[in-house]
């Protein structure tokens with residue numbers, strides 16, 4: 001399919017995680033975008049990526065001894081990884097022309113597939129010093145700054161692809177940040193809404209109304225001027241405020257949520273739109289640790305470009321599965337003992353929880369009853385590993401980190417608990433592969449999909465999770481892992497749901513999970529194999545991209 005003269009799918013995303021040294025991502029959305037690019041390259045799909053260069057990164061997290069998050073600029077040097085192209089376009093911002101250039105990064109697969117990714121940059125000669133900063137910080141600054149970034153991404157992205165002579169068969173908006181691309185097409189195509197819709201695909205990731213990007217029309221008028229008539233904008237982007245999700249919904253004819261349940265809740269939130277479901281996946285090779293890679297290479301050759309083969313995991317002897325896991329666990333525990341100066345043990349049941357520190361993820365749920373946690377630990381020792389950044393303006397999220405630090409202090413003579421600094425791709429890969437159990441306790445229905453549990457499954461790490469997002473589809477109780485709390489369909493009060501979640505968390509940990517881990521190793525290895533054979537074989541981005549190709553791109 002790789003043919004330069006063929007039309008491309010243009011995949012737009014505010015963040016893309018390509019490697020640990022390229023700081024153009026903050027979390028799950030960016031990692032998904034990176035996995036999309038990697039699978040597309042493996043599968044030789046005719047796809048190009050468009051994003052912002054974010055030269056000063058998201059931020060580097062430092063944690064004080066009492067868990068206060070300090071944020072530092074996280075600059076990186078694009079010239080080390082990519083090439084600045086000579087082409088230049090302009091976008092209208094506050095009635096001036098802001099100049100935009102692009103850096104080209106080629107994501108090259110072992111299969112020979114190549115996916116070019118264009119990173120837009122306003123740090124260009126001719127721009128004011130303020131405009132040069134538009135593409136500096138990912139998710140930084142105020143609303144005005146965000147609006148300018150989205151103008152560069154959407155409008156600048158379309159213009160840059162045109163300038164580069166890339167012919168586009170479909171534009172794919174990964175979340176609403178890039179919805180101005182559809183507005184640019186609308187302007188270019190003389191307000192032909194049907195034509196624009198025929199060319200646009202929108203993937204929504206946000207399960208709650210408050211999470212969608214919105215801008216006041218006063219701000220839009222100030223920044224975007226009379227780029228399109230205000231009445232037109234209001235009719236497609238919302239009467240009171242410009243809602244980027246509405247804009248994308250109204251200008252796309254294929255819309256999807258990122259898990260089955262998420263598409264249902266999106267339909268409730270946006271009645272009148274057909275919203276499909278393509279459940280997320282992760283890039284199998286990237287998220288499988290070295291010891292499991294070699295095991296799969298030995299027994300399931302070709303797995304990396306055909307992850308469905310993992311369904312045949314039973315051809316691998318139990319001892320080798322356990323040894324591969326012990327290797328990953330040792331590498332994590334050695335790392336932790338070195339960087340945090342602790343003395344965690346490779347023999348102890350190790351539970352991991354690492355993701356964005358924000359309220360709905362409920363990182364502190366496991367500390368709801370310290371007496372119970374202590375009791376479990378006396379019978380069957382446990383150790384806990386945490387990591388995650390809070391967005392600089394998420395004060396609640398920062399407080400959660402401090403709370404975890406205070407629990408670490410309180411329990412320090414009994415239970416070993418660490419919080420690792422600066423969660424990034426490298427830390428994620430190490431932590432997720434090296435623990436025994438991957439804990440996930442979101443407040444339903446706020447986890448649209450979640451992907452870290454899929455990464456865990458690829459490494460034989462067993463999921464223990466609230467039934468939300470992808471886990472509703474991956475979960476078979478006691479076989480692929482364990483649920484926490486009632487099924488989302490059960491109509492019960494919030495208080496009852498919460499107390500049943502806490503009960504389940506402790507009961508299953510005390511009476512099922514820890515005893516199985518310590519005393520029934522063969523059953524434990526069965527659960528590990530089921531994670532690989534019944535989860536990883538399906539929840540990967542190769543399957544996801546094949547579905548986008550068949551259902552959305554063609």
Ligand SMILES: *Cc1c(COP(=O)(O)O)cnc(C)c1O
Pocket residue numbers: 026027028029031354355356423424425428429449450451452453455
């Ligand atoms: C996979 C990943 C995430 C997403 O984790 P969830 O638990 O699905 O929210 C976030 N950050 C990093 C660095 C990741 O690798």
